[in-house]
Amino acid sequence: xxxDHSYDGMNRSLERxxxxxxxxxxxxxxxxxxxxxxxTGLAKATVSRLTQTLVSGGLLQRDPRRxxxxxxxxxxxxxxxxxxxxxxxxxxAPLMRAEASRRRVNVGLAAAxxxxxxxxxxxxxxxxxxxxxxxxGQRIPVELTSLGRAYLWALEPSAREREYAAIAKxxxxxxxxxxxxxxxxxxxxxxxxxxxxxxxPGVVAVATTLPFGAGEPHLMNMSIGxxxxxxxxxxxxxxxxxxxxxxxxxxxxxxxVSELS
Amino acid sequence: xxxDHSYDGMNRSLERxxxxxxxxxxxxxxxxxxxxxxxTGLAKATVSRLTQTLVSGGLLQRDPRRxxxxxxxxxxxxxxxxxxxxxxxxxxAPLMRAEASRRRVNVGLAAAxxxxxxxxxxxxxxxxxxxxxxxxGQRIPVELTSLGRAYLWALEPSAREREYAAIAKxxxxxxxxxxxxxxxxxxxxxxxxxxxxxxxPGVVAVATTLPFGAGEPHLMNMSIGxxxxxxxxxxxxxxxxxxxxxxxxxxxxxxxVSELS
DNA sequence: TCTCATGTTCCATCAGGTGGAATTCGGGTG
DNA sequence: CACCCGAATTCCACCTGATGGAACATGAGA
Numbered sequence: 001x002x003x004d005h006s007y008d009g010m011n012r013s014l015e016r017x018x019x020x021x022x023x024x025x026x027x028x029x030x031x032x033x034x035x036x037x038x039x040t041g042l043a044k045a046t047v048s049r050l051t052q053t054l055v056s057g058g059l060l061q062r063d064p065r066r067x068x069x070x071x072x073x074x075x076x077x078x079x080x081x082x083x084x085x086x087x088x089x090x091x092x093a094p095l096m097r098a099e100a101s102r103r104r105v106n107v108g109l110a111a112a113x114x115x116x117x118x119x120x121x122x123x124x125x126x127x128x129x130x131x132x133x134x135x136x137g138q139r140i141p142v143e144l145t146s147l148g149r150a151y152l153w154a155l156e157p158s159a160r161e162r163e164y165a166a167i168a169k170x171x172x173x174x175x176x177x178x179x180x181x182x183x184x185x186x187x188x189x190x191x192x193x194x195x196x197x198x199x200x201p202g203v204v205a206v207a208t209t210l211p212f213g214a215g216e217p218h219l220m221n222m223s224i225g226x227x228x229x230x231x232x233x234x235x236x237x238x239x240x241x242x243x244x245x246x247x248x249x250x251x252x253x254x255x256x257v258s259e260l261s
Numbered sequence: 262x263x264x265d266h267s268y269d270g271m272n273r274s275l276e277r278x279x280x281x282x283x284x285x286x287x288x289x290x291x292x293x294x295x296x297x298x299x300x301t302g303l304a305k306a307t308v309s310r311l312t313q314t315l316v317s318g319g320l321l322q323r324d325p326r327r328x329x330x331x332x333x334x335x336x337x338x339x340x341x342x343x344x345x346x347x348x349x350x351x352x353x354a355p356l357m358r359a360e361a362s363r364r365r366v367n368v369g370l371a372a373a374x375x376x377x378x379x380x381x382x383x384x385x386x387x388x389x390x391x392x393x394x395x396x397x398g399q400r401i402p403v404e405l406t407s408l409g410r411a412y413l414w415a416l417e418p419s420a421r422e423r424e425y426a427a428i429a430k431x432x433x434x435x436x437x438x439x440x441x442x443x444x445x446x447x448x449x450x451x452x453x454x455x456x457x458x459x460x461x462p463g464v465v466a467v468a469t470t471l472p473f474g475a476g477e478p479h480l481m482n483m484s485i486g487x488x489x490x491x492x493x494x495x496x497x498x499x500x501x502x503x504x505x506x507x508x509x510x511x512x513x514x515x516x517x518v519s520e521l522s
Numbered sequence: 523t524c525t526c527a528t529g530t531t532c533c534a535t536c537a538g539g540t541g542g543a544a545t546t547c548g549g550g551t552g
Numbered sequence: 553c554a555c556c557c558g559a560a561t562t563c564c565a566c567c568t569g570a571t572g573g574a575a576c577a578t579g580a581g582a
Contacts, residue, residue: 009310009313009314009561009562010310010313010314010317011274011278011310011311011314011538011539012274012537012538012539012570012571013272013273013274013275013278013538013539013570013571014274014275014277014278014311014314014315014318015314015317015318016275017272017274017275017278017279018278018314018315018318018319018320019318021339022318022319022335022339024339024342024343024346025338025342026341026342026345026346027345029342029345029346029347030346032528032529033528033529033530034527034528034529043571043572043573044528044529044530044572044573045529045530045531045532045571045572045573045574046570046571046572047529048529048530048531049270049271049272049530049570049571050272050275052270052271052272052530053270053271053272053275053276053279054275054279056271056276057275057276057279057280057283058279058283058374058375059279061476061477062476063474063475063476064475065474065475066475067528067529067579070343070346070347071339071340071342071343071346072343072374073343073372073373073374073379073381074283074374074375074379075336075339075340075343076340076343076344076379076380076381076397076398077286077374077377077379077398077399077400078282078283078285078332078336078339078340078398079332079336079337079339079340079341079397079398080287080396080397080398080399080400081285081286081287081290081332081398082285082331082332082333082336082337083337083398084287084288084290085285085287085290085291085331085332086290086331111334112334113319113333113334113335113338114319114335116338118334118335118337118338119337120334120337135341136337136340136341137337137338137339137340137341137342137344138338138341139338139341213324213326215322215323215324216322270530270531272569272570273539273568273569273570274539274569274570293559293560294559294560294561295558295559295560304540304541304542305541305542305559305560305561306540306541306542306560306561306562306563307539307540307541308560309560309561309562310539310540310561313561328548328559328560
């Protein structure tokens with residue numbers, strides 16, 4: 001999908017293999033070769049060979065009875081390796097958890113993947129159980145959420161333009177209105193260092209950036225189920241979020257320094 | 262790595278791309294092109310091109326300053342999609358969690374990936390915090406653990422031989438003794454439906470199979486930190502495990518039936 | 523048994539992947 | 553600031569091996 005670059009330095013087979021993996025998402029769990037071919041626009045024969053390779057590489061497994069493929073345990077291993085490897089996660093997660101429990105709110109950390117935001121970690125506050133991390137890996141739209149807007153805000157202009165183009169393509173109808181809202185969030189971020197959005201009824205979220213290192217920007221949010229007006233809830237959450245952000249950046253600084261041993 | 266099949270129906274570039282992804286594991290978080298080339302045995306130029314493709318596909322991200330790649334958020338999304346898609350997980354996990362809390366033990370669900378076992382889910386009992394799921398995706402050796410032995414036991418002879426060969430290659434020294442131990446576990450599984458292993462000091466684990474559907478076998482275990490002798494602890498855990506297994510299979514049966522609507 | 527839908531294998535074609543060598547890039551050093 | 557060194561990228565000629573249409577297998581359902 002997307003603009004086909006005449007020819008960059010990209011490896012075609014691998015690109016296609018990745019496209020096949022990405023065809024699996026929550027809701028589309030099991031896919032046969034035919035459906036994969038349809039969704040990716042690849043030739044049947046090609047899909048057949050690539051899925052074989054993905055199976056032998058352990059990223060897909062097939063259910064021969066139902067003639068479908070699904071994602072294999074190896075993707076869990078990769079995710080596990082990633083979480084352990086991320087200094088961001090290992091340093092910040094404990095602070096997030098403590099804050100979620102102390103303030104009785106949800107606290108999330110996210111980064112961008114293509115034109116979606118992905119939760120790297122999310123501690124949900126739940127009055128009964130202690131908060132558990134369930135939604136790591138969950139994808140949410142960039143243009144509708146506080147996390148996504150903070151992300152767009154953090155981007156340099158050229159990259160931001162690319163994102164806008166993706167949004168325009170995805171939502172031609174509401175595009176103009178969305179951008180206007182997005183830029184109102186930018187103003188908030190400029191002025192106050194956070195933005196507040198209530199994209200799901202009864203849920204208020206505030207988000208900010210967690211700028212560290214050279215890579216992709218990370219975003220942090222805090223959210224709460226609430227009946228009070230957005231403004232009010234946001235004003236309550238924002239100081240907590242900004243304080244948490246400050247402490248996280250401190251810790252990251254320390255961790256980076258002590259790593260130079 | 263491993264035996265290079267002269268030429269099966271495998272796509273070489275994709276195979277190599279997967280090999281690169283697999284080079285990232287807990288402990289080896291950041292890899293430069295050079296190190297990837299070394300670890301995978303690929304040519305520098307090839308690695309350079311494939312990593313570019315993986316980055317553009319969102320599976321890797323690069324830290325330009327440190328000149329290294331690491332796994333990208335998209336792998337979390339894939340893992341997330343996988344967990345949601347697995348009927349096994351969604352049906353069985355609640356039962357596992359309840360059991361972990363009720364019996365005050367660790368309860369795990371695993372499947373095989375290549376020659377390792379991968380935890381699909383694991384509820385650790387912890388007296389303080391409620392049990393959380395942390396280790397999903399963690400890899401443990403097949404030959405030393407109760408889960409792994411139950412897996413080997415569930416395999417058909419030809420596949421089991423392949424696993425034996427892999428073990429022999431990995432541990433030429435202790436191979437013979439290991440196989441003897443493994444087959445003692447088989448005897449337990451034949452007689453009692455479970456096997457008990459204490460592969461880490463002070464930890465006793467019992468495991469059994471969770472045969473459902475046509476795909477790869479799933480394994481379930483229960484473990485506990487304990488100072489009592491293995492036999493004794495195992496006798497305490499086994500009835501709980503087998504009862505849990507029975508209830509899980511029931512639920513799976515129901516779920517499968519009601520899916521035919 | 524026939525039929526239809528889906529997956530796999532074949533094969534001629536040639537796009538495009540490959541790896542050694544040359545080049546560029548960056549960061550550390552005197 | 554010029555220099556150097558290791559790493560990454562780009563170039564390029566070679567030719568492997570990926571590709572997709574068509575033929576062939578494989579099951580499931582009628």
